[in-house]
Amino acid sequence: MPLELIAEAVANGLLAGAAYALVALGLTLVYGVLHIVNFAHGALLSVAMFAAWGLHAAFGLDPYTAILPLAVAFFGFGYALQRWVIGPASHGDDGNTLLVTLGLSIVIENALLALFRSDTRTLGGDAGFDVVEIGPMLLSRPRLIGFGVALVTAALLWALLALTDTGRAIRAVAKEKLGAQLCGIDPRHVYAVTFGLGCACLAVAACLLLPTFYVNPRVGNAFVLVAFTIVVLGGMGSIPGALVGGLFVGLVESLGGLLLGESLGQLGIFLIFILVLLLRPTGLFGARA
Amino acid sequence: MLEVRGLRAGYGQVEVLRGLDMAVATGEIVAVLGANGVGKTTLNKVLSGVLPARAGEIHFDGRRLDGAGPDAIVEAGLIHVPEGRRIFPNMSVRENLELGSYRRGRANRRVNLERVFDTFPRLRERARQMAGTLSGGEQQMLAIGRGMMAEPRLLILDEPSLGLSPLLVEEMFALILRLNASGLPILLVEQNVVQSLGIASRGFILENGILAMSGPAAALRDDPQLRRVYLGL
Known part of the structure; x- marks a missing residue:
């Protein structure tokens, strides 16, 4: 097999993995702090993609221009959702939280179905097919942009968690809720901020996916299934784990597609997933219990 | 009071x-x-x-x-240093202390941090170490130091x-x-x-x-x- 072909598959896999990583980032953040698997993650991604699509259809707003306003809006949306819907409805019981997010995903999905029907939509135009020539490789321009934005987003998230008081409060509540309360930190606020950050990640991911992908009311689920795999692969709750895991899964999928044929590309993901579970159940970056 | x-x-x-x-x-x-x-x-x-x-x-x-x-x-x-210390094990000693002034005493964080380090020289030595790796006595010092960071007007010490x-x-x-x-x-x-x-x-x-x-x-x-x-x- 020609070397250029493999190099191109590697590059394309890494680029595709960046979008996975963003979706997984939101999921792992919420899991790490609230200790719940957010079943509404996929449905919220669908909402974000419809929002990005709607901004384009109604105002001609370019998805890349929409990243910042949509991320801010989704942060607020996520904050409100956790603070005034999910939090109060679960009465402090993790089992309830799980069911509430599952219920939310059903409500959201059906609301989208009622509003937009089950039609599949795209941005139209041919911007999604732009390529950039780098050496011998032809790389998709939207994916290249997506890769850069995903890395910047992950770096911003890391800086927020590591360097700001809000970030420290998030990490404090994740491990030691009572201790945090006695420092005057309000866990309800921290949970809502965390959920908001998770939603903001989804908004960024949606804007990056839209130029090369389609949108329909169930589109989020396809990504979230892979994102779950990434979260477990990287270590539940680990930010670097989600980033590295996402890139890795994109890489495996792309190489698998090249070597085994496009339809079997995802086979490799789950093979490696099972191997990780067997050999290192805490994930690549996960802390031992 | x-x-x-x-x-x-x-x-x-x-x-x-x-x-x-x-x-x-x-x-x-x-x-x-x-x-x-x-x-x-x-x-x-x-x-x-x-x-x-x-x-x-x-x-x-x-x-x-x-x-x-x-x-x-x-x-x-009214600052409470809880039983069992309840420090943040996944964060450095310094970060633990800084969070003590999350709600109160934030303006004087630097000064208070120095004061806590002067009271507990051991904590200064271990400022960058993860709090979970400290010994029991050091963790108790850290818990009290974290309380001091909030400029308490009354300190509750629970089973220190x-x-x-x-x-x-x-x-x-x-x-x-x-x-x-x-x-x-x-x-x-x-x-x-x-x-x-x-x-x-x-x-x-x-x-x-x-x-x-x-x-x-x-x-x-x-x-x-x-x-x-x-x-x-």
């Missing part, structure tokens, strides 16, 4: 505190003593707002604090000697005296009756959620009944 009147609190059907009265005046060390299960930890949880009071009043510095949340109570300067070696327990009580010498009132909640009454000015003995005995520490130390029940003398 702190006054508790007719306090009732509990969990579900169980009432743990059954009408408790107590007070801490400016500048003093008050010891709240009692065996396991008499309501010491419940009292602390209510005072710090983690558990709501069912009845009664808590007055602190002229403000009513019963019904206030933990953040408002920290804001008022728990799990420490006899030598460290001595050190801990000497430290409490030093903190108090700078004018900080301290509510010391302990099982260690002898040493607590040794440094406190007054003591409250809890039994079954109510006050069994109270008075000047010296008088309690010499009380024949207390000596029989708690000291086995």
